[in-house]
Amino acid sequence: MRTAPTTEILGPGEATVGEAARCLAAGGLVAFPTETVYGLGADATNPAAIARLYQAKGRPLFNPLISHVADLAQARRIGRFDAQATALAEAFWPGPLTLALPKTAHCEVAELATAGLDTVAIRVPAHRVAQAILRAFGKPVVAPSANLSGHVSPTTAAHVMSDLAGRIDLIVDGGPVEVGVESSIVGCFETPMLLRPGGLPREEIERVLGCKLTQPPADAGDDDGQPLAPGMLVSHYAPRSMVRLNAERIEAGEALLAFGAAAVPGADKAAAVLNLSASGDLNEAAANLFGYLRALDTKQAKGIAVVPVPAHGLGEAINDRLRRAAAARE
Ligand code: TXA
Ligand code: MG
Numbered sequence: 001m002r003t004a005p006t007t008e009i010l011g012p013g014e015a016t017v018g019e020a021a022r023c024l025a026a027g028g029l030v031a032f033p034t035e036t037v038y039g040l041g042a043d044a045t046n047p048a049a050i051a052r053l054y055q056a057k058g059r060p061l062f063n064p065l066i067s068h069v070a071d072l073a074q075a076r077r078i079g080r081f082d083a084q085a086t087a088l089a090e091a092f093w094p095g096p097l098t099l100a101l102p103k104t105a106h107c108e109v110a111e112l113a114t115a116g117l118d119t120v121a122i123r124v125p126a127h128r129v130a131q132a133i134l135r136a137f138g139k140p141v142v143a144p145s146a147n148l149s150g151h152v153s154p155t156t157a158a159h160v161m162s163d164l165a166g167r168i169d170l171i172v173d174g175g176p177v178e179v180g181v182e183s184s185i186v187g188c189f190e191t192p193m194l195l196r197p198g199g200l201p202r203e204e205i206e207r208v209l210g211c212k213l214t215q216p217p218a219d220a221g222d223d224d225g226q227p228l229a230p231g232m233l234v235s236h237y238a239p240r241s242m243v244r245l246n247a248e249r250i251e252a253g254e255a256l257l258a259f260g261a262a263a264v265p266g267a268d269k270a271a272a273v274l275n276l277s278a279s280g281d282l283n284e285a286a287a288n289l290f291g292y293l294r295a296l297d298t299k300q301a302k303g304i305a306v307v308p309v310p311a312h313g314l315g316e317a318i319n320d321r322l323r324r325a326a327a328a329r330e
Helices: 014-025 047-057 072-078 083-092 128-137 157-164 202-209 282-297 315-326
Strands: 008-010 030-033 038-043 066-068 097-102 119-123 170-172 184-187 193-196 255-258 272-275 304-306
Touching: 008 014, 014 030, 014 038, 014 128, 014 170, 030 128, 030 157, 038 047, 038 128, 038 157, 072 083, 072 119, 083 097, 083 202, 157 170, 157 282, 184 202, 255 282, 272 282, 282 304, 282 315
Parallel strands: 008 170, 030 170, 066 119, 097 184, 255 272, 255 304
Antiparallel strands: 030 038, 097 119, 184 193
């Protein structure tokens, strides 16, 4: 049994890329940077490796994984692309977009990774290190965010280490990520559907499609049955502290997660203050979001109060993650 591995952390050089590919081929678990968040990779064709991955994260088995490949040609081996999916892939890959598509007849991704669905979620990440590992490995790599299930997603190698040390084999440290929220997921069904808002703004996706994205049904986040985006659990991305949204003033002892230049009443009595973007830049805010939630979580505050964040562009994904961070826990 391969329990309790020693987790090694390596810089992103060529030797590391080879080491990562060998580790994946041997059924190992390798955390690596993508431009959105750090992913925890396993060989998508190896059910034993995937089972270990679910176990390392404490992830429920009904929540399927995204298969990462190096380019569209590799993606076509596992997913069936219609005209709209092709247009999206050509416009945005490599990049922060995942497409959920019908599997091909000869799709090599293990059933365990797709949780028994007849669709597969595919992403071509842009990050140089992710690209190098995928090319060296040559097969699809399933990679959920490299955090314990339900916790805040990791945007640095140190975040991965703090959640998963002793549970995975290797962490490739490529520095802090650029985008900071996970990929947008589009279901390429009869009418394309935004299953998860993410690092590619809805507006850009709709511009290429020439139509509006539909919304998943309101119950798509329930964890019973077989929802469309099974991983969109209501409570997710959660720090340990309670999170209070749309705060207009700060209670004494709360930590403040601010946005923009406006003064927040009570901020002088806050246990700690971090500003997602003092200049009101939503891209900067997305890049800071998960790291700041983790940092404020260490401040022994009464809770984390978050000021309103605009909903356009990356603001849709930021607000989605904040709502899940604030949702009541079981
Ligand atoms: O940016 C990202 O997407 C990161 C990096 C590492 O690539 N990955 C990531 O994976 O966020 P994860 O496992 O944390 O989220 C994957 C989401 C889950 O909500 C899951 O339910 C959904 O993708 N998903 C996977 N396969 C699906 C499918 N066939 N249909 C619909 N949703 C699917
Ligand atoms: Mg995740």
